[in-house]
Amino acid sequence: MDLPQLTENEVFMAFAxxxxxxxxxxxxxxxxxxFYRLTRKVFANPEDCAQFGKGENAKKYLxxxxxxxxxxxxxxxxxxxxVPFLGIGLLYxxxxxxxxxxxxxxxxxxxxxxxxxxxxxTPLPQPNRALAFFVGYGVTFSMAYHLLxxxxxx
Amino acid sequence: MDLPQLTENEVFMAFAxxxxxxxxxxxxxxxxxxFYRLTRKVFANPEDCAQFGKGENAKKYLxxxxxxxxxxxxxxxxxxxxVPFLGIGLLYxxxxxxxxxxxxxxxxxxxxxxxxxxxxxTPLPQPNRALAFFVGYGVTFSMAYHLLxxxxxx
Amino acid sequence: MDLPQLTENEVFMAFAxxxxxxxxxxxxxxxxxxFYRLTRKVFANPEDCAQFGKGENAKKYLxxxxxxxxxxxxxxxxxxxxVPFLGIGLLYxxxxxxxxxxxxxxxxxxxxxxxxxxxxxTPLPQPNRALAFFVGYGVTFSMAYHLLxxxxxx
Numbered sequence: 001m002d003l004p005q006l007t008e009n010e011v012f013m014a015f016a017x018x019x020x021x022x023x024x025x026x027x028x029x030x031x032x033x034x035f036y037r038l039t040r041k042v043f044a045n046p047e048d049c050a051q052f053g054k055g056e057n058a059k060k061y062l063x064x065x066x067x068x069x070x071x072x073x074x075x076x077x078x079x080x081x082x083v084p085f086l087g088i089g090l091l092y093x094x095x096x097x098x099x100x101x102x103x104x105x106x107x108x109x110x111x112x113x114x115x116x117x118x119x120x121x122t123p124l125p126q127p128n129r130a131l132a133f134f135v136g137y138g139v140t141f142s143m144a145y146h147l148l149x150x151x152x153x154x
Numbered sequence: 155m156d157l158p159q160l161t162e163n164e165v166f167m168a169f170a171x172x173x174x175x176x177x178x179x180x181x182x183x184x185x186x187x188x189f190y191r192l193t194r195k196v197f198a199n200p201e202d203c204a205q206f207g208k209g210e211n212a213k214k215y216l217x218x219x220x221x222x223x224x225x226x227x228x229x230x231x232x233x234x235x236x237v238p239f240l241g242i243g244l245l246y247x248x249x250x251x252x253x254x255x256x257x258x259x260x261x262x263x264x265x266x267x268x269x270x271x272x273x274x275x276t277p278l279p280q281p282n283r284a285l286a287f288f289v290g291y292g293v294t295f296s297m298a299y300h301l302l303x304x305x306x307x308x
Numbered sequence: 309m310d311l312p313q314l315t316e317n318e319v320f321m322a323f324a325x326x327x328x329x330x331x332x333x334x335x336x337x338x339x340x341x342x343f344y345r346l347t348r349k350v351f352a353n354p355e356d357c358a359q360f361g362k363g364e365n366a367k368k369y370l371x372x373x374x375x376x377x378x379x380x381x382x383x384x385x386x387x388x389x390x391v392p393f394l395g396i397g398l399l400y401x402x403x404x405x406x407x408x409x410x411x412x413x414x415x416x417x418x419x420x421x422x423x424x425x426x427x428x429x430t431p432l433p434q435p436n437r438a439l440a441f442f443v444g445y446g447v448t449f450s451m452a453y454h455l456l457x458x459x460x461x462x
Contacts (some may be wrong), residue, residue: 001441006402013461017401018351020452030388047239048429074210081186084177086395087240091170117317123201137449138182144174153167227352233387234338238331241394245324248314277355287338294335298328307321 011102015093018106019086022113025083029075032121036068074120077114081133084140085109092143095150105139112136165256169247174241176267180236183229186275190222228274232267235287237238238294239263246297249304259293266290315338319410323401326414327394330421334390337383340429344376382428386421389441391415392448404456413447420444 042065049061116132197203198220204213270286350373353359356368424440
């Protein structure tokens with residue numbers, strides 16, 4: 001049986017589209033980490049650098065690198081912020097919000113998180129990254145406030 | 155079109171409320187990290203401490219701090235435990251559980267995670283934090299068990 | 309009121325089952341970390357090793373350990389990959405996909421992530437872990453592509 005309620009709900013379909021985009025962007029951080037690890041020969045596991053040498057010779061690649069650590073911090077920051085958006089945004093989408101208000105929230109969040117990644121990886125001078133962070137943060141709290149104000153059930 | 159099925163479902167609305175609360179709490183961990191980084195001048199990125207000095211003078215703020223690392227560990231522990239609650243709890247809520255049983259699960263989880271944060275940041279002596287962790291952990295496994303027992307489809 | 313739409317939807321119930329399994333597996337990583345921390349006496353917090361000695365004597369257990377760090381990396385990799393599966397997979401399940409195609413996606417992802425954990429913790433030589441990672445990664449992108457192709461609403 002199909003689900004006409006959800007696939008015909010415009011807010012839900014918009015949430016699905018924007019969430020898919022921002023989660024795909026987050027997944028690209030894994031590729032960025034792998035790219036820098038391989039091109040800079042910087043690894044966290046002995047088995048990963050076995051191809052570059054044997055025994056003691058391989059161990060020198062078990063190190064950290066500023067560029068790799070920067071991508072990993074950006075990735076973790078994504079996780080910390082996209083998980084609340086995923087949970088709160090889903091419940092907000094199902095709470096029958098106004099379509100244009102919901103679209104504004106989703107677009108601001110996705111734009112802010114993409115700009116956050118650009119600001120983190122370039123890196124751009126502060127407060128670029130801080131502003132991008134707070135826009136995404138504010139959008140999520142705004143949805144949480146809307147949810148708790150209209151639909152609280154404890 | 156609206157979604158009467160979900161917004162009139164008491165278990166789902168309770169899940170939405172408790173999830174929004176615990177995800178908002180998790181987001182406050184970012185603010186706590188930022189607060190300690192700024193008051194203690196402890197940064198991970200060169201561009202973040204540019205305002206405190208130039209060149210070599212700013213580099214001394216690129217360091218780690220016990221307090222900041224503690225908040226970051228508490229934040230990561232939240233992520234590791236709230237993500238399973240989010241996924242399993244959503245599916246559990248949609249599997250038509252008994253309302254009072256569901257409320258007990260949600261309240262225990264949210265209470266345990268708030269107590270976990272207090273125990274981690276104070277810090278309280280063990281086993282305060284360990285007990286808080288295991289209550290939240292047990293609640294999530296209890297919902298997973300209920301789901302797999304009644305609704306398994308592989 | 310109940311939710312016949314969702315609990316009678318085979319794709320959704322399959323998603324619920326596989327997601328519950330893989331999130332439960334991810335939660336076991338916490339237990340693995342705790343096991344290695346306790347058996348190897350390797351702790352991150354002073355209050356955790358208070359039982360093994362007082363003052364300076366306890367501080368020697370505040371250290372890192374290859375085995376513990378390996379489990380933590382595997383856990384974080386799980387988080388980074390299971391969160392997108394959770395979000396994209398849920399929306400994909402609700403977008404009325406073909407049942408056998410959906411089951412193939414869910415089974416491949418769950419199998420790949422379990423094999424990833426085995427390859428990480430044993431550890432197996434590369435490219436075992438890399439292949440497991442890319443199978444799970446590809447499955448998630450395949451669902452994202454299907455979603456954006458058929459249901460895009462921006």
